Amino acid sequence: MANGPRAVLSLDIGGTKLAVGVVTEDGRTHALSVEPTRREEGPGVIVPRLFGMGQRAIAESGLAVEAVGISCGGPLDATTGVLTGPLHLPGWVDLPIVDLAERAFGVPAVLANDATAGALGEFRYGAARDAATMVYLTISTGIGGGAVIDGRLHRGAAGNGGEFGHVMVRTGGRPCLCGRRGCLEGYASGTSIALRAREAVAERGEGSSLAQLPTVRAEDVVAAAAAGDALAADLWDETLDVLSTALTDLVNVFEPDLVVLGGGVTRSGDALLVPVRERVAADALPPAAAASTVVLAGLGDAVCVVGAGAVAFDRLDQLAATGAATAAPAPTAPTAPPAKGAHRV
Ligand SMILES: [Zn+2]
Incomplete structure (x- = not known):
């Protein structure tokens, strides 16, 4: 043994x-x-x-x-x-x-x-095996994150460094569990996508396929947007916009080799990855944009x-x-x- x-x-x-x-x-x-x-x-x-x-x-x-x-x-x-x-x-x-x-x-x-553990897992064994500097976001019920900088896991003073879900994407925006307004998590977590969709259906849902569902989940928004539903497409576009905004900031700050995205919401695959990759490449500062690639996580x-x-x-x-x-x-x-x-x- x-x-x-x-x-x-x-x-x-x-x-x-x-x-x-x-x-x-x-x-x-x-x-x-x-x-x-x-x-x-x-x-x-x-x-x-x-x-x-x-x-x-x-x-x-x-x-x-x-x-x-x-x-x-x-x-x-x-x-x-x-x-x-x-x-x-x-x-x-x-x-x-x-x-x-x-x-x-x-x-x-x-x-x-x-x-933080997920970031190290992806760095050592997953999508970022060949990277030196990477940032990782898990987009799920909430949004968590972690960073490996020059081969070393960033932990922070008490081990909670890398709370990328709480970077601000809309000043004075939607309330967040952390007590602030306008955090990424308040828009792009699975929970928040579903909540925004339910609010939008209640306000202006006539004609949307989402209004026919007993309860709307994040994956329903992705599917309806892909099928051409205008309300769902608006919701998904705002999700991509806030996510790209936050990732562009992270790319400018860290200039990582890789941005690795995991968590349940990333099961949307190319519907998320392709537009986010394009927007970050267009908006990040040129040296960082050229050095960094956004990829999906490898460890599931x-x-x-x-x-x-x-x-x-x-x-x-x-x-x-x-x-x-x-x-x-x-x-x-x-x-x-x-x-x-x-x-x-
Ligand atoms: Zn927050």
């Missing part, structure tokens, strides 16, 4: 699903399992269930894991390994998930914002599991470099928790 490839356990804590797998250094995922989060059960029930999924994944993979990588939506504190209050997990306040995982599995653990639904694995491998490298690899506690030790700072990133 110990002679197999280097492996880490990945735990991805989403608002709707938990995804767990063992990731080897080649980026492959083994014994992947996905369960509904059932967040109404609260962390006291969900965390043990998540760790049980982890133990089963390790057993099923037949691999010895050297670390645990955990990805979760923010806000969180990656430096202390604490979930401070993820927006998608009500009641998970100041939960020391890294301490808990280290005690449960007996190996070092590390926590990363899920979009496994991105956060693979990304958390990449974060865990980085953590092991860091521990090896500082000679601290023996600092992890014994499994399920009932005694003192690991010293504060023992798992700082």
